[in-house]
Structures are given as C-alpha cells and as structure tokens.
Amino acid sequence: MDELTYNIQDRAPWCMLFADDIVLVDETREGLNSKLGMWRNALESKGLRLSRTKTEYMECNFSKTRGGPNDIILDSQTIPTKDVFKYLGSFIQKDGAIEHDVNHRIKAGWVKWRSASGVLCDPKIQNRLKGKFYKSAVRPAMLYGTECWAVKKQHSHKMGVAEMRMLRWMTGHTRNDRIRNEEIRRKVEVAPIEEKMRENRLRWFGHIQRRPMDAVVKQGDMVQVPGVRRGKGRPKLTWGTVIEKDMAVLGIKENLVLDRCEWRKRIHIADPN
Structure with missing residues (x-):
C-alpha cells in the first residue's frame, strides 16, 4: 500500500496507513472529498477498490466553525457519519472523550476473564498462580491503548472497580466478607490497575x-490546528x-x-x- 500510494500520501496525521486501513484527515469537507476522490482513483488504477460499506466519516468540530453543508461522497455514494468508530482496537469519539473506549476495555477484560474463569475461580489453584495468569492474560486486554487516554478520576475508578470484582471472585471473597482491597491484592500479587495505567x-x-x-x-x-478557539467554561x-x-x-x-x-x-x- 505504501508503494502504490507514495505519490499521494500526506504527512501524519493528515494521512495515516496501517496495513490496508487508511485514515484521511482534512480541515474542511471539501478538502476531504478531494482527498477521497484522489485516493479512489489511485487505488482503482492499480486494480484495488475502496470499500463502500466499511468507509466511515467522523467530524470533530471542536471550534464549532468548520465544515459546511456538503456530504462526504465516495463514487456517488454518501459516506455514513459516525459519532464513534473503532480503529486499531480503540474507539474514537467525535468530542475527544474516552468513555466509550473505557467501557470497551472493561468489556474486553471481562471476556478474557470469563473465558479463563475455570482456572481463575478454581479453589484448588493457588491465588499467586491465579494472579500470574490474570497479569498475563486479562490485565493486558484492559490496558490496551490506555497509554493515550486523557484519563479522569472517574475513568480510573471505573477500571479499578472492574478489576477488584475480578480479583475478589478469583479469591472466593465478596464485599460482605469485609476484606480490604489491599489484602486481596496481596493474595494474588496484583498492583492497582490505576497505577499500571500511569x-x-x-x-x-x-x-x-x-x-x-x-x-x-x-x-x-505536536500537531496544532490554527484558528481553533477554546469555548466557554x-x-x-x-x-x-x-x-x-x-x-x-x-x-x-x-x-x-x-x-x-x-x-x-x-x-x-x-x-x-
């Protein structure tokens, strides 16, 4: 893909490629339509085709001034507009928030945890070994992409609550047992996920x-978009x-x-x- 489109690629972050996934960014819809048409022509001239069903458009109108009435068109087909879309395993929101991605990471962690619950909840297995399994299989799924989050306290708290539920079930304890979180973590030898995120x-x-x-x-x-003014509040x-x-x-x-x-x-x- 790099070789086929070398002549029309722009510098990051205005144009980004990962395998056959392409991200095109522009300050106006007219400019984005122009880029999309240029890429369509370049790829189709080499026997390739942009997917009409998987291509999506998202507008991040932080300044409330950009954009226009035009739709984003690919070969006479209007590209659907999304408020959230998934790219390389992470969810991107048009307002720059991360709530959707936080929820997705927690769900991904639970999927991994449930698939291994036969091991993690087995009372015959030592808590220390359960902790090792958790740190190698479950925690990485929850931490994927978190290094890029502008995380708030409620996000860290939400991740920590999900982790503690997993660890308590692994040790066979509930909150009714009135055992402190620190003691649960000591048993399974797992540091707080909030600190691992940091x-x-x-x-x-x-x-x-x-x-x-x-x-x-x-x-x-280091990218900066000129003309964007911070709103009130x-x-x-x-x-x-x-x-x-x-x-x-x-x-x-x-x-x-x-x-x-x-x-x-x-x-x-x-x-x-």
Whole structure:
C-alpha cells in the first residue's frame, strides 16, 4: 500500500496507513472529498477498490466553525457519519472523550476473564498462580491503548472497580466478607490497575520524547490546528496535563526521559508480594 500510494500520501496525521486501513484527515469537507476522490482513483488504477460499506466519516468540530453543508461522497455514494468508530482496537469519539473506549476495555477484560474463569475461580489453584495468569492474560486486554487516554478520576475508578470484582471472585471473597482491597491484592500479587495505567502513560511519554522531531509519533503529539478557539467554561483535560500530574505524583522531571533505564526504573509499578 505504501508503494502504490507514495505519490499521494500526506504527512501524519493528515494521512495515516496501517496495513490496508487508511485514515484521511482534512480541515474542511471539501478538502476531504478531494482527498477521497484522489485516493479512489489511485487505488482503482492499480486494480484495488475502496470499500463502500466499511468507509466511515467522523467530524470533530471542536471550534464549532468548520465544515459546511456538503456530504462526504465516495463514487456517488454518501459516506455514513459516525459519532464513534473503532480503529486499531480503540474507539474514537467525535468530542475527544474516552468513555466509550473505557467501557470497551472493561468489556474486553471481562471476556478474557470469563473465558479463563475455570482456572481463575478454581479453589484448588493457588491465588499467586491465579494472579500470574490474570497479569498475563486479562490485565493486558484492559490496558490496551490506555497509554493515550486523557484519563479522569472517574475513568480510573471505573477500571479499578472492574478489576477488584475480578480479583475478589478469583479469591472466593465478596464485599460482605469485609476484606480490604489491599489484602486481596496481596493474595494474588496484583498492583492497582490505576497505577499500571500511569506507568503505561509515562512509558509512552518517554518514548515520544526520545524520538527525533521528524518521527511520526512526534508530529502527532505536536500537531496544532490554527484558528481553533477554546469555548466557554472549564478547559477540557488534555493528555499533557495528565502526564504533568503523573510526574508530580512520582516526583520526577521531564528531563529524566533522556535516561531510558532510569526513567523506566522510576515509573515502574511493582506488583505486591
């Protein structure tokens, strides 16, 4: 795909490819229609075809000024407009929120947990071994993509509540047993998922900061759309603000990221034992 479309590709994040998944971004609907037509012609000239059923359109109108009356058209067919769509395992919302993705990660964790409940709820298996299984099979499903979340307290709390329900069932306890969460975690040797989320965010932040200025991930982090004005009321929480709070909690500075080994050591959250 890269070779076939090399001449029409734009820099990230205005054009992004992953295998045969394509993301096209523009500031106006007219510009997006133009890009879509150019890509359709380029691919069809090579014997390929853009899917008419899987192609979706989402408008993130943060400034409330962009856009126009035009629809997004692909070969005389109007592309359906979505408020939420799934891309590479994560859900993206038009308002930039993450509630849908948080719910999806929790559901994904429960799917993994239920598929292994015969092992995780077996009283004959040691809690420590159950914890190891949980950390290798269930927790990664819940943490996928969380390093990019501008997470709020309610999101972290929701993830933590779901995890504690899993851990209590694994140990055969309910809330009626009045056993503290810390004791449950000590039995299965599992650190709070909220802290592992923070570790993931800071690890990803360190990776971005160490990349060269022309790296795609760096360009995506630094992109700014001119002319967008903040609306009334309290400003929305940004990923950068969350990172600043994370570093303040751990008492570390941004310049430490250049020392990869020390950065990893300082942000690591060890599971209890």
